[in-house]
Amino acid sequence: MQVTLKIFRYNPEKDSAPHYETYTLEAEPTDRVLDLLEKVKSYHDGTLAFRRSCAHGVCGSDAMRINGVNRLACKVLVKDLGTTNITIEPLLGLKVVKDLIVDMEPFFENYRKVLPYFINDEPPPPDGRERLQTPEERERFDDTTKCILCGVCTTSCPTFWADGQYFGPAAIVNAHRFIFDSRDRGAQQRLEILAQDSGVFRCRTAFSCTEACPREIQITKAIAEVKRAILTGRLD
Amino acid sequence: MSGPSTAFKGYIKYRGYGHVAFLLHRLTGLGTLLFLLIHIIDTSFVYFWPEGYMHAIALYRSTPFMIGEIFLVFSVIYHGVNGLRIIYFDMFRPDLWERETGKRSVIWTLIISIVLWLPAALIMVRNILVHH
Numbered sequence: 001m002q003v004t005l006k007i008f009r010y011n012p013e014k015d016s017a018p019h020y021e022t023y024t025l026e027a028e029p030t031d032r033v034l035d036l037l038e039k040v041k042s043y044h045d046g047t048l049a050f051r052r053s054c055a056h057g058v059c060g061s062d063a064m065r066i067n068g069v070n071r072l073a074c075k076v077l078v079k080d081l082g083t084t085n086i087t088i089e090p091l092l093g094l095k096v097v098k099d100l101i102v103d104m105e106p107f108f109e110n111y112r113k114v115l116p117y118f119i120n121d122e123p124p125p126p127d128g129r130e131r132l133q134t135p136e137e138r139e140r141f142d143d144t145t146k147c148i149l150c151g152v153c154t155t156s157c158p159t160f161w162a163d164g165q166y167f168g169p170a171a172i173v174n175a176h177r178f179i180f181d182s183r184d185r186g187a188q189q190r191l192e193i194l195a196q197d198s199g200v201f202r203c204r205t206a207f208s209c210t211e212a213c214p215r216e217i218q219i220t221k222a223i224a225e226v227k228r229a230i231l232t233g234r235l236d
Numbered sequence: 237m238s239g240p241s242t243a244f245k246g247y248i249k250y251r252g253y254g255h256v257a258f259l260l261h262r263l264t265g266l267g268t269l270l271f272l273l274i275h276i277i278d279t280s281f282v283y284f285w286p287e288g289y290m291h292a293i294a295l296y297r298s299t300p301f302m303i304g305e306i307f308l309v310f311s312v313i314y315h316g317v318n319g320l321r322i323i324y325f326d327m328f329r330p331d332l333w334e335r336e337t338g339k340r341s342v343i344w345t346l347i348i349s350i351v352l353w354l355p356a357a358l359i360m361v362r363n364i365l366v367h368h
């Protein structure tokens with residue numbers, strides 16, 4: 001089958017403004033959008049820039065907007081798009097470095113703000129082994145351990161588009177992962193950070209993050225749980 | 237980069253169920269706010285500028301304004317129903333923010349709003365036809 005790719009192109013060093021370039025190529029229905037980008041780069045235009053690494057939905061480096069929705073290019077099959085006209089654009093809300101590559105630093109800055117690491121200064125158990133928890137306690141935050149920090153959710157969020165200071169769904173998901181971990185002791189600290197102006201209450205429940213997440217994390221639910229923990233002071 | 241123009245671009249170009257619900261919520265909210273503002277201003281005319289008030293009332297009886305009112309009713313209903321959905325999910329049932337349930341709730345909100353709006357809209361359309 002033939003597909004038409006319309007790709008956002010912008011080289012800040014040469015172009016005064018972004019433009020779109022169209023490429024027509026042969027594709028299999030089972031090709032992934034990432035395969036098409038590779039084809040364009042190999043056979044049509046070697047200057048096309050995009051990130052990719054694992055090509056299997058694990059590293060999270062090829063997040064982009066495909067036909068108006070944030071996706072990982074390596075997880076989208078051509079046949080699932082329902083059209084042969086494919087528009088590919090960079091993530092919204094982050095500065096374009098070149099073509100489909102955006103500067104992820106503001107995203108990681110927000111991530112670091114929520115203390116996304118294990119906090120517990122109590123001495124380890126006397127046997128010197130790991131801190132134990134029950135399967136139920138582990139289950140409590142299982143969903144939010146799946147995040148790969150691809151940025152799909154945060155850059156699908158209308159609040160983040162308007163204000164990059166908003167921590168964004170990804171940072172809250174990673175805070176949730178530790179807040180509800182029975183072994184962690186930093187919950188209060190994180191909840192205080194998340195109760196600030198740029199924290200969870202900026203969420204307008206647009207729900208785009210949940211729809212877009214390539215790991216199918218129930219993000220809006222996690223955010224609602226954090227909101228509730230702040231309001232009630234309870235961690236159940 | 238984030239900012240008003242990026243937000244505007246996203247509003248227009250992004251796709252998805254939740255996104256549509258979010259946009260409708262914004263638009264209907266802004267629409268209702270605009271109406272309220274105009275209404276507060278024209279009502280204040282009664283005191284400051286009575287002729288202006290009479291003029292405003294006459295204007296409201298013109299066809300374009302009456303059609304606008306039909307949309308105003310939709311705005312109020314949709315904004316209310318969707319607002320209740322969000323409050324209920326967020327405060328009482330976060331588990332309903334699950335991918336499929338969430339999507340379906342967007343459609344249901346729209347259906348309920350339209351069902352509530354239609355009778356009012358029909359009466360209002362009839363009024364326009366009778367008066368003009």
Ligand code: FES
Binds near residue numbers: 051053055056057059
């Ligand atoms: S290339 Fe690693 S997630 Fe797609």
